[in-house]
Amino acid sequence: MKTGITKIVILFVFLLSLLISIPLSGASYSFEGIPLTPDAQGTFRGEVYIDGGHGLTFPPYSQNFNVPDGTVRWARLYVGVWGGTENYEGWLRPEFNGQKLEQLPLAGVNDESKNVYCAGHGVYWVSYDVSNVTKNGENIVNILTSKGEPGNKLDGRVYGAVLAVGCENEKAPEVSYQLLSGNVNLHGKGWSGTLANSNDRANVNFSCGQALNNKDTANLSVVYLTGSKGLPDYLEFNGKMLGTSPKNLSEKYGEKVRDIADETSNDASGNEGSPSRYFDIESFDVLDYLQDNNSATFVRGIDLNGDGDIDDKEGEDYLHPVLAALVLSSKDKASVLPDLYPEMNISEEELVDGMPAKISFTINNPGRIYDQNCTMSFKVDGSEVSTFPVHMEASGVYSSSFSWSAIKGKHLLELSLNPENSIQESDKKNNVCALNISVKSKPELSVSLGDPVKIEAQKEVASSSIVFLSFLSILGFRRKKPYLLLLLAVLIILALSGCIEESHVAEKTAYSIPVKIINNGEASARNFHVNISLDGKSATVLNIPEIAGQKTIVNDIRVETVGGEHTLRAKVDEHNHIVESDEDNNEFEVSCNFA
Known part of the structure; x- marks a missing residue:
């Protein structure tokens, strides 16, 4: 009976920790950017709608969408915003079909908002789940x-808005798709040429279409921010270069040059397109290039003149791929399982x-849509810790997290889905994922101080003596007495050199003191302080970003004091921000003779 009660308590605690930590998928700032990861995937009869526009402009920003017929199974709204720099902060608030969406802070380097991706010098890509408010036909977003808000520094102009919708329609062909979203910052050495490195390529892999026996169509859709007309950039699919060569560049560089992100949407395949400043949405027919495993590569530029570098005319300065979607269709009527x-x-x-x-x-879930509960089992070293229900999303992507109290040593973690086989699936061999981990002991910090070493004697010459001697020298000069001038010059030199006792000598001398910090634990300790005091008064504070296990x-620290006996005290992590295996050895005190 006690064992049963114990299991119930463990399950309750585990589920409580799960509920506390359940997602909110978060994001954080990265100059190099956030990789594109799946936002939606699956297989159904219907259509995947992706459209948007229309280029950088001031808010309020409006965009219309025309969603096709069918049952809306999922929908995501994306908004691109220019911050001005990564250090400015502000907010974004869209209204979709008359319903106000959540106002999200745009915090740049301090950003931690869910579904807000900030990269580079303040380029934002923000997503909203609008599945419940999207309808067939006309949809409108106002951003x-x-x-314009008092005190606001954020630039706040909107690059564009994109709507992606999965519409299920039994009369339509079977479609298999995967939609990826992120915010990658492809860049050279910067406008000033001072960046330490360049980021020239970004690769994304697609996992869709395995359930289709035949593929009748294959379309790749992409969205860019910050692209500039006249600066080449490229898009590859399974190693094949997509798009056509623009006339304004082909005359100089030949037919291999491309400018996919040219501030004109829907023109990269040779169509006329529409102007869209610093925003591009494009679609390509890639049926002839399909493979079992498909990938796309965004390329900032290519060394066209063979000098070994991509100069400022051979590639984009900054280019942000933010969305990529591969949609395959088939007229086959074969049954597809989740x-x-x-x-x-x-x-x-x-x-x-x-x-x-x-x-x-x-x-x-790249298979048939499944939007019901499924069971998840979590094991450590083969022993089941708990099972818990998860409600799967129709979008085919569900992300969350839970907490586990780590135990020192090496362990095998296993997460298994549908362990009771209650869901009919096309492949049950991929229902378990495993992870080998090593849990380290806590940090154990200690500190000690070495002997003080004198740096220099601080002397302050009395200004009155020098002024008086200078006055006499002027007097001697005016009376033309060379012997007096010579004598005064010698006296001034002796005074400055310290051979003559001055009226004031500084009492304090500068000393260098070595501070040794040790981490005897296995885990790293990050972002803590070491406080140093002299005779009970704070002398300095050291900020330690990290010390490995x-x-x-x-x-070395510098202190100034008078000679004699003094008490030095050092304390590491005074406010116990670091959880340690031993908190009692964080302080060191010593009496030193400052010679």
Whole structure:
């Protein structure tokens, strides 16, 4: 009976931790950008609608969409915003079909909002789930930002808005699709040429179409921000170059040159397109290039003149691919089943003995839409810790996280989906994912101080003596007495050199003191302070970004004091921000003779 009660308690605690941590998928700023990852995927009869526009302009920004017939199974709205720099902050608030969506902060380098991707010098790509408010036919979004608000610094202009919708229609062909979203910053050495590195290529892999026996159509849709007309860039699909060569560039560089992101949408395949400043949405027929495993590569530029570099005329300065979608269709009427499989990851920083480790997971379903509950089982070293229900999304992507109290040592974590086989699937062999991990002991910080070493004697010459001697020298000069001038010159030199006792000598002398910080634990300790005091008064504070496990660092500090006996005290992590295995050895005190 006690065992049963214990299991119930463990299950309750586990589910509570799960509910507390359930997602909110978050994001954070990265100059290099956020990789494109799946937002929607699956297989059904119907159509995947992707459209948007219309280029950088001031808010309020409006965009109309025409959603095709069928049952809306999922819908996502994307908005691109220019921040001006990554250091400015503001907000974004769209209104979709008359319903106000959540106002999201745009915080640049401090950004932690869910579904807000900020990269480069303040380029934002923000997504909203609008499945419940999207309708067939005309849809409209009106977008406001903090631009114009008193005290606001955010530029706040809108690059464009994109709507992606999965519409199920039994009369339509079978479609298999995968939609990826992110915000990659492809860049050279920067406008000033001072960036340490360039980021010239970004690759995305697609996992869709496996359920289709035949493919009748294949379309690749992409969206870019910040592209500039006249600066080449390229898009490859399975190694094949897409698009056509623009006349304004082919005359100089030949027929191999491309300018996909040219501030004109829907023109990369040779159509006329429509102007869209610093925004591009394009679609390509890639049926002839399909393989079993498909990928697309965004290329910032190519070395066209053979000098070994991509100069400022051979590629984009900054280019942000933010969306890529592969949609395949088939007229076959073969039955397609769901295909659910989990993925799991955990940051090494989270794996510390006795600490709650955040385990992030994603459930994917590239097969038939399944939007009901499924069961997830979590095991550690073969022993089941708990099972819990998860409501799968119609979009085919469900992301969340839960906490596990880490235990020191090596472990095998397993996450299995549909363990009771209650869901009919096309492939049950991919229902388990495993992860080998190593949990480290907590940090154990200690600090010590070395002997003070005199740097220099601080002397302050009395200004009155020098002024008086200078006055006498002027007097001697005016009376033309060379011997007096010579004598005064000698006296001034002796005074400055310290051979003559001055009226004031500084009491304090500068000393260098080595501060040794040791981490005897296995896990790294990050972002903590070491407080140094002299005779009970604060002398300085050291900020330590990180010290790895089993490592020692030494920093020299400078203090100024009078000679004699003094008490030095050092304390590491005074406010206990770092959870350690031993908190009692964080302080060091010593009496020193400052010679």
